[in-house]
Amino acid sequence: MILVTGGAGYIGSHVNKLLNDSGYETIVLDNLSKGHKSAVKWGELVNADLSDTETVREIFQNNDIEAVMHFAAFSSVAESVEEPEKYFKNNYENTLNLLKVMKEFRVRKFIFSSTASLYGIPKSIPISEENELKPINPYGESKLMVENLLKDESDFGGLKYVSLRYFNAAGADLDCEIGENHNPETHLIPLVLDAAIGKRGSISIFGDDYSTPDGTCIRDYIHVNDLADAHLKALQYLEEPFNDSNIFNLGNGTGFSVKEVIDTCKKVTGVDFEVIIDERRPGDPDILIADSKKAEEILKWKPQIPELEDIVESAWNWHKKINS
Numbered sequence: 001m002i003l004v005t006g007g008a009g010y011i012g013s014h015v016n017k018l019l020n021d022s023g024y025e026t027i028v029l030d031n032l033s034k035g036h037k038s039a040v041k042w043g044e045l046v047n048a049d050l051s052d053t054e055t056v057r058e059i060f061q062n063n064d065i066e067a068v069m070h071f072a073a074f075s076s077v078a079e080s081v082e083e084p085e086k087y088f089k090n091n092y093e094n095t096l097n098l099l100k101v102m103k104e105f106r107v108r109k110f111i112f113s114s115t116a117s118l119y120g121i122p123k124s125i126p127i128s129e130e131n132e133l134k135p136i137n138p139y140g141e142s143k144l145m146v147e148n149l150l151k152d153e154s155d156f157g158g159l160k161y162v163s164l165r166y167f168n169a170a171g172a173d174l175d176c177e178i179g180e181n182h183n184p185e186t187h188l189i190p191l192v193l194d195a196a197i198g199k200r201g202s203i204s205i206f207g208d209d210y211s212t213p214d215g216t217c218i219r220d221y222i223h224v225n226d227l228a229d230a231h232l233k234a235l236q237y238l239e240e241p242f243n244d245s246n247i248f249n250l251g252n253g254t255g256f257s258v259k260e261v262i263d264t265c266k267k268v269t270g271v272d273f274e275v276i277i278d279e280r281r282p283g284d285p286d287i288l289i290a291d292s293k294k295a296e297e298i299l300k301w302k303p304q305i306p307e308l309e310d311i312v313e314s315a316w317n318w319h320k321k322i323n324s
C-alpha cells in the first residue's frame with residue numbers, strides 16, 4: 001500500500017491514478033483545502049490534515065504502508081510572500097510530523113514533491129541538480145528546509161528518499177478524468193485557457209522587459225503524466241535495496257516564453273483573445289530550463305509528451321470539460 005498525501009491535488013491525483021493503473025494499492029490523505037474529492041477516483045480517501053498526528057498514526061496502524069509519496073503542500077509563491085508562516089507550518093512542520101510517524105512504524109521509503117523554486121535565480125541554464133540552492137520566496141524556502149531534513153534523515157536516520165524537483169507542471173490526464181483546477185487559479189496555461197473559453201476578457205503578460213528574445217519569461221513546461229511516470233520510476237528505484245537516496249530535476253529541457261505559450265494556446269483552441277502587457281510579478285526569474293539528464297540516466301525516465309502543443313491540447317480538453 002502506498003500512502004499518497006495530497007492525492008486530491010493536481011499532481012498527486014495524476015500520480016494516484018498511475019499507481020493504481022500500475023497495480024499498486026493506494027490510500028490518499030488530503031484535507032481537501034485545495035484538492036478535490038472528485039479527483040480521488042482510485043484508492044481510499046482519508047479526509048484529514050497532516051497536523052492530526054493521531055489520524056496519521058491510525059493510517060499506518062491499519063494499513064501495510066510500503067512507501068509514502070508526499071504532495072500535500074501549499075504551492076502559491078504569491079501567497080507564501082504574504083503569509084510565510086502558513087507555508088513553514090504546512091510545508092515544513094507537517095512534513096516533520098509525517099516523517100516522525102513513518103519512523104515510528106519503520107516505513108523508510110519517501111518520495112518528495114520538490115520544486116525548481118529551490119534554485120531561485122539560477123547562475124546558469126539549463127539548471128542541473130548541482131546548481132546553487134537559493135530560493136527567493138518562502139514557498140521555495142519551505143521546500144528547501146524539507147530537502148535538508150530529508151538529507152539528514154537519510155544520512156543518519158535510515159530514511160531512503162527521492163526528491164523530485166518539478167519545473168512547470170502542465171496539461172491533464174489524457175482520458176480527461178482529472179486535471180488542473182486551482183482556486184484561485186494563478187498558473188499561466190489555465191488562465192490563458194480561461195481567456196480562450198470566455199471566462200475572462202483577456203490575459204495579462206507579467207512583464208515584457210526580461211532578458212529573453214521576446215522580453216517575456218521563459219519556463220520549462222512538463223506534462224503532469226510525465227511527472228507521474230517519474231514518481232512511479234522513483235518508487236521502483238527505492239524498491240531496489242542497494243539504491244541510495246537521490247534528487248532529480250524533472251523538465252523537458254526546452255523553454256517557452258509567455259508569448260509563445262499564449263500563441264500556442266491560440267493555435268490549439270482556435271480562439272483569439274486580448275493580450276495585455278502588465279507589470280512584472282515579483283520574484284519571477286527570467287529563464288528556468290531543466291537539465292534532467294540525471295533522471296534520464298538513473299531512473300530511465302524520458303518525457304513522453306514533450307511537445308507544448310500536445311501539453312496544451314490535453315489541458316484544453318480538460319478545461320472544456322470542467323467549464324461545460
Ligand code: UDP
Pocket residue numbers: 077168186187188189191203204205206207217218219258281284
Ligand atoms: N504569467 C503571466 N501571466 C499570468 C500568469 C503567469 O505572464 O497571468 C507568467 C509568470 O510571470 C511566469 C510564467 O507566466 O513568468 C509562468 O507562471 P506560472 O504562475 O504558471 O508558474 P511559475 O513559473 O510561477 O511556477
